Amino acid sequence: MKQLRLLLFPFSIVYGIVIWIRNRLFDLQIIKSKNYTIPTIVVGNLAVGGTGKSPxxxxxxxxLKDKYRVATLSRGYGRKTKGFKYVNIASTADEVGDEPLxxxxxFPNITVSVCEDRCIGVETLMNSHDVIVLDDAFQHRxxxxxxxxxxxxxxxxxxxMFVLPMGNFRDLPAESKRANMLVVTKTPSxxxxxxxxxxxxxxxxKSAVTNVYFTSIVYGDLISINELEAKITPNTTVLLLTGIANPKPLIKYLKPLINDMEHLAFSDHHAFTRNDILTIRQRFEQIKNRSKIIITTEKDAQRIRTPEFLNILNDIPVAYIPIEIAFEDKSISKSVQQQLLSICERSVNES
Known part of the structure; x- marks a missing residue:
């Protein structure tokens, strides 16, 4: 693996130069950026996937939701549609992507939308909202x-921190100087x-900030996606179904809770097919333990929860584990919350 990475080093140099030139063109305003009167909060990363943008x-x-009219705007990765779309409860992952769904x-009472052109998306939303939260838009300059x-x-x-293809970074680490806040996610206990x-x-x-916040993952209770009882005991066998970039933290969380686990891993944002679901059912039926359950992630649940797929799994307990982020202590969390609220407050006062 190390030798392969070394072979890819020249390609990373070329990629890095291209990315550097692109960023400088924006910095020098040779390629123009747009800013808006409405507060826009971008959540992003420099690496490829798996950093916890959704939480x-x-x-x-x-x-923000109880004080301001909040809208989220995402690209809608993996969707089969184009252009601006509002996300509804009845939408499917094929239409809008799994994370927006x-x-x-x-949060059914906020506006959720997708658009590959974030400027068009913001311009569509700005007159009827107080703040727009953009998921994965740091590179949308x-x-x-x-x-x-x-x-x-x-x-x-x-x-x-090497850029692609030698490393996992899609942007240069030095570009973190454009960020207002740096957060380290999935900090182990x-x-x-x-x-x-x-x-x-x-x-x-590498940045222009003076502090870095550390967060960890907090796992919630199991939530059934087909109304069958969802519970685990030390004697339960779990068929873990994942289509995310980094399932390792979830595996680490589950292992102490059970004695046996099988893992079916798909690629990030995998578009499940009927054959996939039939294979999953077959694998589940092959587990001899009578105490068994399928557990997946909340993001994967959005792509599984279709009438066709749920019909195939209708007599099998299938559940997901929701996650949240937790800052190192309550004082840090309150400080971050106040920073977010002040962004909106300033805008309201100025208008």
């Missing part, structure tokens, strides 16, 4: 956001202070 977006929604199911939150997955910070200090110094060195 952070949901955290922001939770903070997850936002709408969790035609939009100049009011506030940018840049996420780094904990383990990725412990390794050299046994992370040492010295390790966190090393990461903090590494990220601050």
């Amino acid at each position: 952070m977006t949901e955290f922001i929604i939770q903070v 997850q936002f709408k199911n969790k 035609r939009l100049k956001p009011t506030f940018s939150i840049l996420l780094f997955e904990y383990s990725s910070c412990l390794h050299p 046994d992370a040492s202070d010295s390790e966190k200090e090393l990461i903090k110094n590494k990220l601050i060195h």
